[in-house]
Amino acid sequence: MDLSQLPDITGLLVRPDNPPRDDIEGMDYPRCAALYNYLAQYSWLAEGRPLATLNENSTNFFTAFGAEAETLRQRLHPSLVAFLDTAMIPPSDSPDRFPPPLSIFAYGLPAPDGLIEEFVADLQDQPVDSLVRLSPVGLSGEGSGGGVIYHQCFHRVAVFMHLDYYDCGFPVEDHPDIWNPLETVLSHWIDLIQLGKVVASPHEEPALFDFEKIGPWEWRPYSEAQVTTCVGAWDRLCRAIEARISQLPNPPSLTGPISGIDADNPEPLVASTVLDAASVPDPSFARSFLTRARRPRFRYIAPGLLLPPADSSGFVAAQPFAVLPRSQHTAPPVCLFPAEGGDQRPIQLTRTTTPFLLLDYYSMSTDTLTPSRVSAGLYTAAVERNGLDTAEDGFRLLLPFTLNDGWDRSVGARRSDGELTDRGSFADLFQHGFKPFGGDYYRPQRLERLLDCWRKLVEKGVWSVGPKGVEGTIDTFKDAESDRWEDYYIPPTCPSTTPDENLWGFGQCLGMAMVVLVLFSALETYIEADISDQTPIATGTDEFPWRPPRSATIISVEEQSLGTSIHQRPRSSQNEAEHADMGQADASITGDTLGPSSLPAYERNYYDDRWCISLAAFNLVQTMLLSMAFVGADYAAHFHAIAVWTLYIKDVLGIFVTEVNWIFVYAPFSSFAITISNLWLYITQRRL
Incomplete structure (x- = not known):
């Protein structure tokens, strides 16, 4: 071709x-x-x-x-x-x-x-x-x-x-x-x-x-490229754990020589001879991954999950399925990372609960060789290679407890499609769910994506790391049904920009604006230092521009409506010469502006006068319209116009209902903006 x-x-x-x-x-x-x-x-x-x-x-x-x-x-x-x-x-x-x-x-x-x-x-x-x-x-x-x-x-x-x-x-x-x-x-x-x-x-x-x-x-169970990318994800996870081990006060050696192992050819996770003893198919994804991934010098790859045993007897003992008779094109589940003490908390598999949906691994009768109880751990998927929509590079994390047991839960473990995992499930954590690009609902998630997810949990500090690797027990995964469920959720691989992302960014901008404007308000109100006092005013002559205080020259719209000023007069502690200059400046403009009145410091702020309620209502509308301009622009790019208002009311208005304090950002902002506008008009136009 x-x-x-x-x-x-x-x-x-x-x-x-x-x-x-x-x-x-x-x-x-x-x-x-x-x-x-x-x-x-x-x-x-x-x-x-x-x-x-x-x-x-x-x-x-x-x-x-x-x-x-x-x-x-x-x-x-x-x-x-x-x-x-x-x-x-x-x-x-x-x-x-x-x-x-x-x-x-x-x-x-x-x-x-x-x-x-x-x-x-x-x-x-x-x-x-x-x-x-x-x-x-x-x-x-x-x-x-x-x-x-x-x-x-x-x-x-x-x-x-x-x-x-x-x-x-x-x-x-x-x-x-x-x-x-x-x-x-x-x-x-x-x-x-x-x-x-x-x-x-x-x-x-x-x-x-x-x-x-x-x-x-033709649909292949896996490809060599998928093995390569999965081994790369494994190496990134190992390096993230090793980097944190090296930062410990007395870190163990992670780079010491290993007997019989070339430094350029590190020890594989599991040797081929060990896989032969466990009857792991050749070729298979599990064999390719285990023989190409390096074996790190720590023990725990995730909370309560161990590296696979390197010896034949230990590895075979951890494999409840690989050693069983199977059909010609069946790839059995291989336990990659057994749970510590898994034998003490076995998982019971039935026809309705098993995640391995192949006849070879149904426990249908008492005379079958298929085990009805297995140990917890991370397994590869059971695959019928000549079947439709198979994924040999997939996984199932079998937990010794169930998730989302309660009815009508709003918080809990979720699949990649955003839906809650099935009630009482023990093998659905980190799984796909519905696949918007095509594919069977039950096709398992790729191992590569799980390893990348675990790496992020290590790098973000969600999982702590000790001398032996990732700390904690397998019960740590119960956090998936708490408010921390997003740590145990693998997002879709190709998501488009969603309104939530834009609202989050918009909220970040508003949060920053709130901090800056509150500081501005506090500066003017409590230290009585007018930010605009040093603004030069053009005289329209050859004289050098003079700098009257804004409180004596520029009165905002709100101040004019009140007939008084909400800004400060010069401090009483200032010297007499400065007061004389200010008085002269006031006298020179009495015909053009409204004279300010002296107010106590605690009253000179944006919130104590009767216009506060009207201004707050106005600013709520102003805020919502401004947010519509920001958020609606992305809605228009992703959705048709008929749905914009529905999405806006559902997502944006909901934020303002729960974050009412945002309207207070715009109260000082409006006054400040109007004042600056008046100041600009004043200094750029020649006075008649």
């Missing part, structure tokens, strides 16, 4: 430094169409067909379906129409044969009668014509009623592999991480190809492990 024939889409892929555009209304159809057509060309080329044939004979949605498609134009957003005008529909070899599927997750654009998803829109109480099915789904969702759903109101897409999963994405306002720009989803599918997780070859060629291909597409 000559990939050099394909167009270069490097600059179109969504990356942290190349995010989706937020300055356009609707879909970024040139970018989406280019990525969509890349997948169509890749699939065509993988079948061994000339790319020129596709480019010369492909059509688009409206030319392929004619008048039936044209009737839908008025029901579609202009940017979606432009996408459908540009996206390729490959030709078929014969009337009874479909063109190659777009990807392993999606077959491609449907016929006109399947484009508008009226049933789901009605089911989920969405506006008429708001949902568009861009493609039926493949892989594990074929024929399940799912689809690649584009929401015309929000200009976002989500992949639902089954009809039962629609509740995971609606209402849209409550699930912002589920809905992403189409270019983000397409980039993710292309990334899986480049990673080697998805492989394409002529459909008649047999797949590895007898996998049933979807057109030219």
Whole structure:
């Protein structure tokens, strides 16, 4: 397969430094169409067909379906129409044969009668014509009623592999991480190809492990690139722990020589001979990881979790599944990191509680070899390699206790999709949940992401480190169902900017403004030093500008409405010459300004007069409108205008209800801004 024939889409892929555009209304159809057509060309080329044939004979949605498609134009957003005008529909070899599927997750654009998803829109109480099915789904969702759903109101897409999963994405306002720009989803599918997780070859060629291909597409249990990145995550975690051990008062040696081990070839986590004794499959993800990851010189990789035993007898004893008989294409769960004292708190597995959903590991009868009780620890996933949507690089953390046992919990352990883990679960911590880019709900999280999560807990100091590694017992993971649940939550890999992030940033700005303006108010009120006293005033002549105090020259709107000044007069402790100068300045402008009155210091602030209530109400409105300008700008980039007010009322107004003190930021701010405006007008205009 000559990939050099394909167009270069490097600059179109969504990356942290190349995010989706937020300055356009609707879909970024040139970018989406280019990525969509890349997948169509890749699939065509993988079948061994000339790319020129596709480019010369492909059509688009409206030319392929004619008048039936044209009737839908008025029901579609202009940017979606432009996408459908540009996206390729490959030709078929014969009337009874479909063109190659777009990807392993999606077959491609449907016929006109399947484009508008009226049933789901009605089911989920969405506006008429708001949902568009861009493609039926493949892989594990074929024929399940799912689809690649584009929401015309929000200009976002989500992949639902089954009809039962629609509740995971609606209402849209409550699930912002589920809905992403189409270019983000397409980039993710292309990334899986480049990673080697998805492989394409002529459909008649047999797949590895007898996998049933979807057109030219084949789903692999894992790829070598995934092993490499996982080993990298392991090394980062080890270095984070070792860095903190080295900072201890009397740190143990972490770099001493190991007998028989070359410094350039460190001891593996587990040797190949030990894995052979435990019947760990060769090849397999577990074997590749354990033999390529280095063995650190501490014992605890996480609270209560030990490094795997390095000797054969110890490692085999920690493996309740690997030594059992299994089917030809089964990869058994391998215990990577056993829990300390795991035998003292065994976990009972049943058909309804086991996370290893393979017949080889169901404890269905008393004469089966499958254990009904196992020790706690971190295990690799049980995988049937010729099955759909498998992840041999996944994991299951088996805990000797259950999580989220109470009913109607609002705080507790959560999956990556933001939902609470199942009540009474013991193997769902750190798991995915719904996958907005496509994939089975129960496919496990990647080990690489768990190791990176643990590294962050070490680096942030959430987990303490001692001479033997990470401190604490396995009960530390109970923090996942407390207010610290975010420490035990793995966020989605490709989230779009959400309103919460913007509100947090907006709150940070307001918090800083509050500190600065309160200090400003305190400075004027309690030390009686007018910040504007040294402002030069233009005279309109050749004379040198003079500097009268602001309290004697510039009166704010609030002061004029009161008929008095709320600012200070010069201190009584000042010398007589200064008082004489001030008096002269007052006399020179009596015809132009309102003369200030002397007030006690404790009354000269922004909050003691009757206008305070009106000003506070005005500033509340001012604050909300200003926040609408900041936050609404991002809403407009990510959601359609009809949902802006709903989101604003739900998210922004909620903050102001709980953080009422923010309005006090704007009381001194308004007075200060008005005064500065008057000062600017005064010093820049010649007095008549």
